[in-house]
Structure formats: C-alpha cells, structure tokens
Amino acid sequence: MLIKIDVAVIGAGVIGLAIAWEIAQRKKDVFVLEKNHTFGLETSSRQSEVIHAGIYHPEHSLRTKLCIKGRSLLYELCDRHDIAYKKLGKIIVAANENGITQLEKLYEQGRRNGIEDLMLLSRTELKRLEPNIEARAGLLSPSSGILDAYSLQKFFYSQAREKGAEFVFNTQIIGIEKAGTGYKVQIRDREGISDFVARVVINSAGLNSDKIAQFAGIDTAKANYRLHYCKGEYFNLSSKYRNLMSRLIYPTPEQAGLGIHVTLGLDGQVRLGPNARYVETIDYGVDETQKEAFYNSAKKFLPMIELGDLAPEFAGIRPKLQAPGEAFRDFIIAHEEQAGFPGLINLIGIESPGLTASPAIAQHVGRMVKELLG
Numbered sequence: 001m002l003i004k005i006d007v008a009v010i011g012a013g014v015i016g017l018a019i020a021w022e023i024a025q026r027k028k029d030v031f032v033l034e035k036n037h038t039f040g041l042e043t044s045s046r047q048s049e050v051i052h053a054g055i056y057h058p059e060h061s062l063r064t065k066l067c068i069k070g071r072s073l074l075y076e077l078c079d080r081h082d083i084a085y086k087k088l089g090k091i092i093v094a095a096n097e098n099g100i101t102q103l104e105k106l107y108e109q110g111r112r113n114g115i116e117d118l119m120l121l122s123r124t125e126l127k128r129l130e131p132n133i134e135a136r137a138g139l140l141s142p143s144s145g146i147l148d149a150y151s152l153q154k155f156f157y158s159q160a161r162e163k164g165a166e167f168v169f170n171t172q173i174i175g176i177e178k179a180g181t182g183y184k185v186q187i188r189d190r191e192g193i194s195d196f197v198a199r200v201v202i203n204s205a206g207l208n209s210d211k212i213a214q215f216a217g218i219d220t221a222k223a224n225y226r227l228h229y230c231k232g233e234y235f236n237l238s239s240k241y242r243n244l245m246s247r248l249i250y251p252t253p254e255q256a257g258l259g260i261h262v263t264l265g266l267d268g269q270v271r272l273g274p275n276a277r278y279v280e281t282i283d284y285g286v287d288e289t290q291k292e293a294f295y296n297s298a299k300k301f302l303p304m305i306e307l308g309d310l311a312p313e314f315a316g317i318r319p320k321l322q323a324p325g326e327a328f329r330d331f332i333i334a335h336e337e338q339a340g341f342p343g344l345i346n347l348i349g350i351e352s353p354g355l356t357a358s359p360a361i362a363q364h365v366g367r368m369v370k371e372l373l374g
C-alpha cells in the first residue's frame with residue numbers, strides 16, 4: 001500500500017532541519033529525506049559559522065529581512081538552549097580611499113536595513129580596538145557573532161524528532177510527480193526504488209535544489225532557477241595567531257563573496273577564508289596553489305602574517321543563483337501554485353546568510369504550510 005504523509009522535506013541541512021522543527025510543532029506528519037547517512041554533511045558543515053548582522057544586501061530582499069529576523073531568533077535560541085555562541089562583533093576594514101567609500105556605502109545600506117549599532121571607525125579608533133590590524137578605516141558591527149553550527153543543527157534535529165518528525169537517511173529523491181492533491185515522491189535507498197505520496201513537498205536540497213525543482217516539472221531555465229557552484233576554500237592559521245584579534249575581520253566585499261576574511265572559531269582557532277571561485281563540479285578538496293592568493297589578500301590588513309603559517313583546511317560550495325559577473329540575486333522561497341504546482345515549496349539559492357536566517361526561513365515556510373494544511 002502507498003504510504004501517505006502530510007509533508008516531505010528534502011534535505012537535512014540546516015534549512016531542512018529548521019523547517020522540520022517548525023512544522024513538527026504544528027502536529028503534522030513530517031518526513032525528512034536525506035541522501036547522506038546523517039544530517040548536515042554538505043554546505044551546512046562547510047561554512048564560516050558567522051551570525052551575520054544583515055548589512056550587505058538590499059533592504060527589501062529576503063536575504064536581508066530573513067537574516068535580521070534570523071539573527072535575533074538565533075541569539076534567543078542559543079541562550080535558551082545552551083547552544084554555544086559568542087557575540088564578538090566584526091569589523092570590515094578599508095585599505096585605501098576606494099575602500100573607505102565602500103565602507104560608507106555599507107554603513108548607509110546597513111542603516112537602511114535597520115541595523116542601528118553600526119559605527120564607522122577612524123584608523124586610531126580601529127587600532128584601539130584591534131591593535132594588530134592595519135587599515136585606513138573600519139566599520140564596526142557589534143551584533144555579528146559566531147556559533148556552533150553543529151550544535152544548532154543537532155538542536156533542530158532532536159527537537160523535530162521529539163515533536164514527531166521522522167528522519168530517513170541514506171535515501172535519495174530521484175523523482176517527483178503530481179498525484180491528485182499531492183505528489184508521488186520516488187526514492188532510492190539500500191532496498192531499491194520505491195515511492196510514497198506527500199500533500200506538501202518542501203525542496204531544501206541545497207546544491208541540488210534546482211534539479212529537484214526540475215524533477216517536479218518546473219521549467220528551471222524559464223524560471224531562472226539554475227544554480228552555479230561557487231567554491232569557498234579556507235586556510236588555517238597557526239596557533240600563534242590565537243588572541244591577536246578579538247573580532248571577525250573582513251575586507252570590503254567582492255563581487256561573488258564577502259572577501260577573504262579572518263574568522264575565529266569558538267575554540268579560538270583562527271582561519272582565513274572563504275575565497276569565491278566558480279566551479280563546475282562538487283569537489284570539497286582545497287587547492288593548495290591558492291595559498292599565495294590568501295596570503296596576499298590577508299597581508300593587506302594583517303601585516304605580520306607569514307606564508308608558512310597557512311595550512312589548507314576545508315572548503316564549502318555556495319549554491320549561487322547569480323552566474324559569474326551577474327548582479328545580486330535574492331533567495332528563492334516559492335510556493336509554486338502559480339506555476340501549476342500547488343503544495344510544492346522550492347528553496348533555491350540559499351547561500352550566505354542561510355545559516356543565520358535558518359530559524360526565520362523556517363517560520364516563513366511554516367506560514368506557507370499553514371495556509372496549505374491549516
């Protein structure tokens with residue numbers, strides 16, 4: 001007999017986990033299907049673990065609104081459920097006149113986005129806060145922070161399970177077909193190929209989310225849903241850099257990423273990254289030949305750095321909607337009713353600040369599901 005459920009969530013990254021947690025609280029049958037053997041093994045564990053303030057993107061975009069909402073929800077969740085974090089603040093630094101103009105624009109953008117605690121810093125003020133950083137000026141964001149992304153995902157996972165969500169690992173979605181008022185979802189697991197029916201399908205498959213939308217029948221070329229992979233590599237800095245900085249230090253942003261920055265781990269580990277390189281395939285290796293580019297980039301604001309102090313660490317891949325050279329693209333979070341697919345919710349292009357935005361994205365999708373299932 002064909003199994004029938006209320007909601008199928010595809011992908012157990014931080015987004016699928018947060019959505020499962022949100023929906024399970026509304027007493028609906030939720031199944032999360034994940035191709036890997038456990039949750040959070042792709043982009044959600046290959047990133048900077050930064051709680052972003054919401055400075056960079058346009059005020060009306062989902063990337064801004066969900067980041068700002070997500071940030072305050074995250075700090076609350078972390079406090080309430082003992083998820084490790086530090087609200088250590090971040091400084092974006094300018095190396096030259098052009099950079100100072102960029103900082104002023106970011107300050108204005110941040111203010112338009114509703115971030116009230118931003119402060120432009122002179123060179124002297126910057127030196128007072130971060131004596132080891134060299135720059136002409138800075139922009140301080142006190143409400144940026146870092147968190148333990150694994151613990152956050154573990155929290156969503158265990159809370160969702162407690163509320164009744166079922167997690168099905170080692171299971172890959174290979175087809176989706178409209179069936180009455182729902183969807184027949186085809187899966188492949190160790191026992192072979194089988195299917196079940198879900199009234200609502202939520203596609204939070206990260207790097208594969210455009211392909212999943214296509215499985216369901218969406219014309220992804222027409223809808224402009226095609227993803228481009230943009231790799232971000234990280235290099236570790238040796239232990240002598242611990243305690244040299246007390247905040248996250250970012251250069252002014254680049255076209256595809258936020259610029260190679262200094263991130264601090266909760267354990268005090270200092271790393272550089274990520275860069276932003278468009279690639280054709282998903283390969284998480286770190287290209288050691290990038291080391292010199294990382295060194296040259298960081299040396300501009302961290303003059304004491306030495307090439308031998310960098311060691312390749314890990315890489316993640318951004319699911320980008322914008323192709324190389326294209327302008328800003330927003331997150332796609334769409335109930336596809338207009339396209340003729342009621343009950344199909346696509347989340348595509350959930351790159352940074354997806355981790356920060358995760359609890360707000362979950363609420364946003366939760367409202368869509370409420371409209372569909374009550």
Ligand SMILES: Cc1cc2nc3c(=O)[nH]c(=O)nc-3n(C[C@H](O)[C@H](O)[C@H](O)COP(=O)(O)OP(=O)(O)OC[C@H]3O[C@@H](n4cnc5c(N)ncnc54)[C@H](O)[C@@H]3O)c2cc1C
Pocket residue numbers: 010011012013014015016033034035036039040041042043044045046047048049050051052171172173174204205206207208209231232233274315316317318319350351352353354355356357
């Ligand atoms: C280099 C880098 C740095 C970043 N830094 C930050 C940061 O500091 N702060 C921040 O807020 N955000 C950051 N982000 C963004 C953030 O990491 C992502 O937005 C977030 O992790 C996306 O989560 P997700 O659940 O959508 O994707 P994923 O974590 O990729 O999860 C998708 C899941 O779907 C599964 N899946 C795919 N296809 C199928 C299928 N056919 N069947 C079953 N399962 C399937 C995958 O196995 C995977 O587990 C960064 C991203 C990158 C790449």
